[in-house]
Amino acid sequence: MITELELHYGYLFEKELLQEISNVGTIKEVKAGTTLMNIGQYIKSMPLLIDGAIKILREDDEGDELLLYFLEKGDTCAMTMSCCTGNKKSEIKAVTELDTKLLMVPVEKMDEWIGKYKSWRNFVLNSYHNRLMEMLEAIDNIAFKKMDERLLKYLKDKVAVTGSTTIKSTHQEIAYELHTSRVVISRLLKKLEQQGIIELHRNSLNVL
Structure with missing residues (x-):
C-alpha cells in the first residue's frame, strides 16, 4: 500500500503522513x-482515489440525474469531506466510471x-477549491451553453477521464447525465456524426 501511496500522493504528502495513511487506510x-x-447516506470514511475514475451526480425530486464532475486518480471529493467533518448526510451520488481502486481513510x-500536517491541510483546501471551480463550470454549462456545446464537452471529458476514444454509453445514459431527453441526444449525436466528429455504434460511439 505504501508504494501506491508514494506513487500517487508522494508529491503531495510528507513521508510521516503517507505512513499514517497506510497504517489506518x-x-x-x-x-x-x-x-x-x-444521496442521504452518512459517510464513515473518506476515499482517496488510487486508480480509475468516479462521476459525481446530483438528483432531482423525480430521480433524474445531472453529472457535476469527474474524479480521477490523485483526487478526493470535497463534498465527501464536508459530510465527513460535519457528520452530515451526503448531497451527491458517486458512481464509478471505470474499475476503480480506493483507499478509504477513517x-x-x-x-x-489538518492540525498535524500542513500538506494535508493544503490538500483539503485545494480539493475544495478545485471542486468549487468544477461546480461553477457545471453551472455555467447549464446556464449559458447550448445542449450541443454541453454534449461536445461531455464527450471530451469522457475521453480525457477514461483515456479511450470509445465511449460505451447508450443515448439514454448520456441523456440522463446531461439531464435532457434521449431524443435530443440522439439528434445531436447524429449531427456530430455527419460533421465527422464522432462515429456511432450500437450502445457506444467513437470520438474521431
Missing part, C-alpha cells in the same frame, strides 16, 4: 458502474491531520 476495489455513495483522522 483500507483498500477497496470496485467495478465500473458501482454506486459508492447515495473520518476521525481528517481533523487530526
